[in-house]
Every structure is written in C-alpha cells, then in structure tokens.
Amino acid sequence: EAGVTQFPSHSVIEKGQTVTLRCDPISGHDNLYWYRRVMGKEIKFLLHFVKESKQDESGMPNNRFLAERTGGTYSTLKVQPAELEDSGVYFCASSASLNTEAFFGQGTRLTVV
Amino acid sequence: GQQLNQSPQSMFIQEGEDVSMNCTSSSIFNTWLWYKQDPGEGPVLLIALYKAGELTSNGRLTAQFGITRKDSFLNISASIPSDVGIYFCAGQREDTGRRALTFGSGTRLQVQP
Numbered sequence: 001e002a003g004v005t006q007f008p009s010h011s012v013i014e015k016g017q018t019v020t021l022r023c024d025p026i027s028g029h030d031n032l033y034w035y036r037r038v039m040g041k042e043i044k045f046l047l048h049f050v051k052e053s054k055q056d057e058s059g060m061p062n063n064r065f066l067a068e069r070t071g072g073t074y075s076t077l078k079v080q081p082a083e084l085e086d087s088g089v090y091f092c093a094s095s096a097s098l099n100t101e102a103f104f105g106q107g108t109r110l111t112v113v
Numbered sequence: 114g115q116q117l118n119q120s121p122q123s124m125f126i127q128e129g130e131d132v133s134m135n136c137t138s139s140s141i142f143n144t145w146l147w148y149k150q151d152p153g154e155g156p157v158l159l160i161a162l163y164k165a166g167e168l169t170s171n172g173r174l175t176a177q178f179g180i181t182r183k184d185s186f187l188n189i190s191a192s193i194p195s196d197v198g199i200y201f202c203a204g205q206r207e208d209t210g211r212r213a214l215t216f217g218s219g220t221r222l223q224v225q226p
Binding site for chain 1: 116117119148153154155156157158201203212213215216
C-alpha cells in the first residue's frame with residue numbers, strides 16, 4: 001500500500017512567485033493535515049481537512065496560503081505570492097480517523113530566494 | 114499558542130551509550146507521541162502514550178507520559194548508528210476538539226560508531 005506522497009520533493013522559487021504543493025494521502029484516509037517546519041524550529045500545524053471540508057485552519061499563516069482538497073482525495077497548498085519567510089519543509093499527513101495514527105509524507109522543501 | 118520545550122537540541126554520542134531527551138509544556142496534553150525523522154523522510158511514529166504515568170517500550174526505546182500530563186521523556190538504550198536522526202515529541206489535546214499535533218523543536222541525534 002502506498003504511503004503519503006508529496007510533490008515536488010524540492011522547490012526553489014523567487015520571491016513573489018507562486019508555488020503549489022501537492023499531497024496524495026493514503027487511500028481511504030479522510031483526514032489530511034498540513035504542517036510546516038521552518039529551519040531548526042518546531043513542526044507547526046497549518047490545517048486539517050476531513051474529506052473535502054476544512055475542519056481547522058487556525059494554523060494558516062496568512063491569506064497568501066490557500067489549501068484545497070476538491071473531491072476529498074489529494075490536496076494542494078498554494079503560496080501566492082511567496083515570501084522569503086515561507087521557506088521551510090512542508091509536511092502532509094493523513095489518518096483514517098481522528099484517533100488513529102497520522103502517517104507523514106516525506107515533505108516538500110521550499111526555498112524562496 | 115501552545116509550546117513544547119524539547120531538550121536537548123542536539124546530542125553527539127558514542128555507539129552503545131544510552132540517550133535521554135524530554136519535552137515539557139505549560140499546557141496539559143491527553144496524548145504524547147514521539148516521532149523520528151530520517152534525512153529526506155517524514156516523521157515516523159515511534160511510541161504513543163495515552164495515560165498519565167504510562168511507561169511504554171518499543172525495543173530499545175522507552176517513553177513515559179508524565180503524571181502532570183505536561184511532560185514526557187524518551188530514552189534510547191545501547192544506541193546504534195541507525196538511531197541517527199531528529200526526534201520530535203508531539204502532544205495532542207482532545208478536549209478542544211482539535212486534532213492538530215503540537216510538536217517540539219526536535220532533538221538531533223548523532224551516533225559515533
């Protein structure tokens with residue numbers, strides 16, 4: 001069974017550009033989470049989907065970040081326009097239910113120059 | 114927001130030594146989790162703790178959920194080179210209905226063969 005997969009694994013963009021990150025959760029997992037780790041700091045929660053609905057988006061930094069999960073399958077996280085402080089590793093995780101283990105993808109390393 | 118203070122930030126030890134790391138919080142958590150991240154990979158769950166005072170082992174790893182529910186520690190006995198990586202603690206609160214994890218900033222472990 002495939003795990004959580006994220007695309008791309010690395011992205012280098014210039015300040016002001018747009019980047020879209022994609023996450024494919026484990027098949028059948030209704031819960032999908034986005035997290036971010038800025039260099040050397042803690043992994044911070046961004047938002048949580050249950051199927052296609054945003055259950056909790058309290059961790060989204062600002063309105064330059066837009067997450068979608070149309071159809072309740074894969075999810076995208078778009079940053080527009082990107083700023084230098086958006087650099088970091090973006091992790092996606094999925095779980096079958098609210099109380100079961102969340103499995104993480106390998107992350108997308110975003111560098112904004 | 115909630116913060117987890119994880120220490121130490123990094124450790125460099127000799128193969129065969131025991132390792133201990135811990136996390137403390139000003140908030141109460143109902144679940145404590147310990148993850149390991151290998152280079153280029155996402156965090157992988159090592160141990161989950163669900164009750165205050167619980168002591169759980171997974172091979173050479175032992176973790177405890179503090180009585181106050183505000184702290185947890187992870188011990189690794191007889192370290193080996195493949196223990197190298199970043200270890201994260203994470204807490205989960207369920208009373209608020211949020212399922213987001215709050216992570217510590219990580220402990221980077223290096224093992225000298």
